[in-house]
Each structure stands twice: as structure tokens, then as C-alpha cells.
Amino acid sequence: MKNTIYMAPMEGLTDFTFRNAYEKIFGKGKIAKYFTPFISPNKSEKFLAREIRDIDREHNNGINTVVQVMTNDAKDFIWTARMLYDEYGYNEINLNAGCPSGTVVSKNKGSGMLNEPKLLDKFLDAVFEDDFIRENIKVSVKTRVGVETDTAFPEIIDIYNKYPLEELIVHPRLRTDFYKNDLNLEAYDYAVKNSRSKVVFNGDIFTRKNFLDIKKKFPQTDTFMLGRGLIADPGLIDVIVSENPEDFSRDLISDKKRMKELHDLVFDARLHIMPGDTHAIHRMKEMWCYMAYVFEDCKKEIKAIKKSQKVADYKSAVDIFFNVAKLTEKDYILFSKKF
Ligand SMILES: Cc1cc2nc3c(=O)[nH]c(=O)nc-3n(C[C@H](O)[C@H](O)[C@H](O)COP(=O)(O)O)c2cc1C
Structure with a gap:
């Protein structure tokens, strides 16, 4: 059975340039689907310039983009959906019920929506009551399994089950885990067994081994959302969508070359929208937080990238890095250190 892969929404990383x-x-x-980092509707009923740039059809040509929305206000969700449909031609929207950030959770948004299942129910009820939504928009949810514990997860699944969700993407962690700690695979198993909607797995697939392990545990899952794994090792996609991921033979030399091409395209596009020495480099360094882990023999070269402040220095440090570094396929990666 072939696997279906989605690219996760990652603020600062998976913008349209990437x-x-x-x-x-x-x-x-x-x-199969690229999810945008969340857009956050406000009362003005207008999108921000940055949001418009990211969802603009011109910037999403030839890729299947799903826009992610973060709000706990059904009215805001509905006008956003309407505008995305009418003005931008999107008919599938993903609700963010996973963001762990303190400022978000304190407003009961993102994973904060899981704090009060009754409010989540009320929100979804109002969204699906709306004729326009029911008739035109596929709504999916990206969820964690709880805030501080997973005890309410069965109740949360019962709520999701009341609505015709397009799919339920489960990142089986608590809000308090942020992006660390072991995945809660029992909770994922619960979702697989009890969700009425199709369930998509998300979390910690960074390597072929990670993928094979999850696939072995959940053979019935055929759709996977990958975030950090595709930033770190973009060529992992070829393994996962292959007929036989266990035996698929990678050309790591060619993959490294392609990573340089990917890097350069993203950097040029970011420099175009963020000229100057500061912002584009800063954003590229966020990519290096993940990419650095799949290479060997390059400590000194990574340091030079980290230290570079000017576009010319950064470019030359990156050129040297790709000449020297060796792309490797590891069984496990622990993204721990700050870049
Ligand atoms: C820097 C960063 C930004 C993220 N931004 C978003 C976001 O905008 N919306 C969202 O639903 N999840 C966001 N996430 C979570 C990812 O989509 C994903 O659920 C998480 O990283 C687990 O998947 P992974 O282990 O494959 O990376 C973000 C994660 C990181 C590390």
C-alpha cells in the first residue's frame, strides 16, 4: 500500500518560498497536501500582508495547498473560510488545535481549545451549522491529545466525531510536551480505533527507521504528515512514498546536491521579500537547526554558517559547507541543541 504524505505547517519554515x-x-x-503555517483572523476581517503573500494563488501554483486557520471564534473562522473560498479559491481549511505557545494557549486557541471540550464543541457546532461551510468547505482539524493530561482525549474524540471532518490529523503529544518527550502512541491508537474521520499521523518521523516503526505499529494508517523530518532531510520523501521503504536505495550524493539547490532557491526567494543582511539569514538559520543533524564531518563549517551575519559571508559559508559535509542516513535524530 502506497503512503500519502502531507507537509506540516511550520511557522517560519514552510512558507510559500519553501x-x-x-x-x-x-x-x-x-x-499530497502542503499546509500553510497558521493564519490568525482578527476582528478587522482582513488578512495581514504576510498572510496574503503566503496564500496568494500565484504563490501556490501547481501545489495542493491547505490553509491552516487558528481561531476559537466560529464567526472569525467562517468569514475567513468565505474569503479564502471567494477571493483565493480555497475549499479546504485546517483548524489549528495544536499550537502550544503560551500566548496562544492563554487565549484558549491552538491546543488551548482542548482545555474546555465544551467550548470546542460549541465552536465546531457553529462552524458546521453554517450553510456556506457545509456546502463549500472541507474542514479538517490538526489536534494534540490534551493540554496537561490525555484524560479528556476520549471526550475530545467524541466531539470531533459529531462533525463531518475531512480528516483528523493527530500529533500525539500534550500541549505541555511542546515538541519534546515521547509520543503518546496509546492516545494515537485510541484515535485510530475511535475516530469516525480519517486519521492522519503526525510526529517525529525524521528517518526511515522512524517511519517503518510507526508503520509497523499502525499498519492501517496510510497518511502521514511530516514537518521537521522534511526540513532536515528533504529526500526522505522518496523513501516513504516508494513501493518498499525498507529497501529503497537512496543516492545521498545527489540528495545533497538537491539540498543545496533547495537551499539556494529558498534563500533567494526570501532575500527577494526580505532584502538586507538580517531577516532572510535569520530565517535560513532556522532551517539549519534541523538540516545540521543529517550531515557529518562538518562541525567547523556549521559554526561558520552560524556565525555569518552578512549575505556574502553566509553564502560563502554555505558553499563551503556543501563542499565538505557528508549527507548521512541515520536511524534516529534528536533535535535538541539550538542552532
Ligand atoms: C518551528 C515550528 C513551527 C510550527 N508551526 C506550526 C503551525 O503554524 N501550525 C501547526 O499546526 N503546527 C505547527 N508546528 C507543529 C508541526 O506542524 C508538527 O505538528 C510538529 O512539528 C510535529 O511534527 P514533526 O515531528 O514531523 O515535526 C510547528 C512546529 C515547529 C517546530
């Missing part, structure tokens, strides 16, 4: 470059160099039709 999505397009990824599709061109690695994706090539293999990513």
Missing part, C-alpha cells in the same frame, strides 16, 4: 522550492526539487507531485 513549499514551492521543495515541490520543484524534491516534492515533484509526491506531497
Whole structure:
């Protein structure tokens, strides 16, 4: 059975510059859906310039983009959906019920929506009461399994089950885990067994071994959302969508070359929208927080990238890095250190 792969929404990482470059160099039709980092509707009923740039159809040509929305106000969700449909032609929207950030959770948004299941129910009820939504918009949810404990997860699943969700993407962690700690695979298993909607797995697939382990535990899951794994090792996609991921033979030399191409496309596109020495480099360094882990023999070269402050220095440090570093396939990766 072939696996279906989605690219996770990642603020600061998977903006349109990355999505397009990824599709061109690695994706090539293999990513079924690209999720945008969340847009956050406000009372003005207008999108921010940054949000418009990211969802603009011109910037999402030839890729299947799903826009993620973060709000706990059904009215805001509905006008956003309407505008995304009418003005941008989107008919599938993902609700963020997973963001762990303190400022978000304190407003009962993101994973904070799981704090009060009754409010989540009320929100979804109002969304699906709306004729426009029911008739035009596929609504999916990306959820964690709780805030501080998973005890309410069965109740949360019961709530999701009341509505015709397009799919339920489960990142089986608590809000308090942020992006660390072991996955709660019992909770994922509960979702698989009890969700009425199709369940998509998300979390810690960074390597072929991670993928095979999860697939072995959940053979019935055929759709996987990957975030950090595709930033770190974009060529992992070829393994996962292959007929036989266990035996698929990778060309790591070519993958490294393609990573450089991907890097350069993203950097150029970011420099175009964020000229100057500061912002684009800063954003690229966020990618290096993950990419650095799949290479060997390159401590000194990584340090030079980290230290670089000017575009010219950064580019030359990156060139040297790709000449020297060796792309490797590891069984496990622990993204721990700050870049
Ligand atoms: C830097 C960063 C930004 C993220 N931004 C978002 C976001 O905008 N919306 C969202 O639903 N999840 C966001 N996530 C969570 C990822 O989509 C994903 O659920 C999480 O990283 C687990 O998947 P992974 O282990 O494959 O990376 C973010 C994660 C990170 C590390």
C-alpha cells in the first residue's frame, strides 16, 4: 500500500518560498497536501500582508495547498473560510488545535481549545451549522491529545466525531510536551480505533527507521504528515512514498546536491521579500537547526554558517559547507541543541 504524505505547517519554515522550492526539487507531485503555517483572523476581517503573500494563488501554483486557520471564534473562522473560498479559491481549511505557545494557549486557541471540550464543541457546532461551510468547505482539524493530561482525549474524540471532518490529523503529544518527550502512541491508537474521520499521523518521523516503526505499529494508517523530518532531510520523501521503504536505495550524493539547490532557491526567494543582511539569514538559520543533524564531518563549517551575519559571508559559508559535509542516513535524530 502506497503512503500519502502531507507537509506540516511550520511557522517560519514552510512558507510559500519553501513549499514551492521543495515541490520543484524534491516534492515533484509526491506531497499530497502542503499546509500553510497558521493564519490568525482578527476582528478587522482582513488578512495581514504576510498572510496574503503566503496564500496568494500565484504563490501556490501547481501545489495542493491547505490553509491552516487558528481561531476559537466560529464567526472569525467562517468569514475567513468565505474569503479564502471567494477571493483565493480555497475549499479546504485546517483548524489549528495544536499550537502550544503560551500566548496562544492563554487565549484558549491552538491546543488551548482542548482545555474546555465544551467550548470546542460549541465552536465546531457553529462552524458546521453554517450553510456556506457545509456546502463549500472541507474542514479538517490538526489536534494534540490534551493540554496537561490525555484524560479528556476520549471526550475530545467524541466531539470531533459529531462533525463531518475531512480528516483528523493527530500529533500525539500534550500541549505541555511542546515538541519534546515521547509520543503518546496509546492516545494515537485510541484515535485510530475511535475516530469516525480519517486519521492522519503526525510526529517525529525524521528517518526511515522512524517511519517503518510507526508503520509497523499502525499498519492501517496510510497518511502521514511530516514537518521537521522534511526540513532536515528533504529526500526522505522518496523513501516513504516508494513501493518498499525498507529497501529503497537512496543516492545521498545527489540528495545533497538537491539540498543545496533547495537551499539556494529558498534563500533567494526570501532575500527577494526580505532584502538586507538580517531577516532572510535569520530565517535560513532556522532551517539549519534541523538540516545540521543529517550531515557529518562538518562541525567547523556549521559554526561558520552560524556565525555569518552578512549575505556574502553566509553564502560563502554555505558553499563551503556543501563542499565538505557528508549527507548521512541515520536511524534516529534528536533535535535538541539550538542552532
Ligand atoms: C518551528 C515550528 C513551527 C510550527 N508551526 C506550526 C503551525 O503554524 N501550525 C501547526 O499546526 N503546527 C505547527 N508546528 C507543529 C508541526 O506542524 C508538527 O505538528 C510538529 O512539528 C510535529 O511534527 P514533526 O515531528 O514531523 O515535526 C510547528 C512546529 C515547529 C517546530
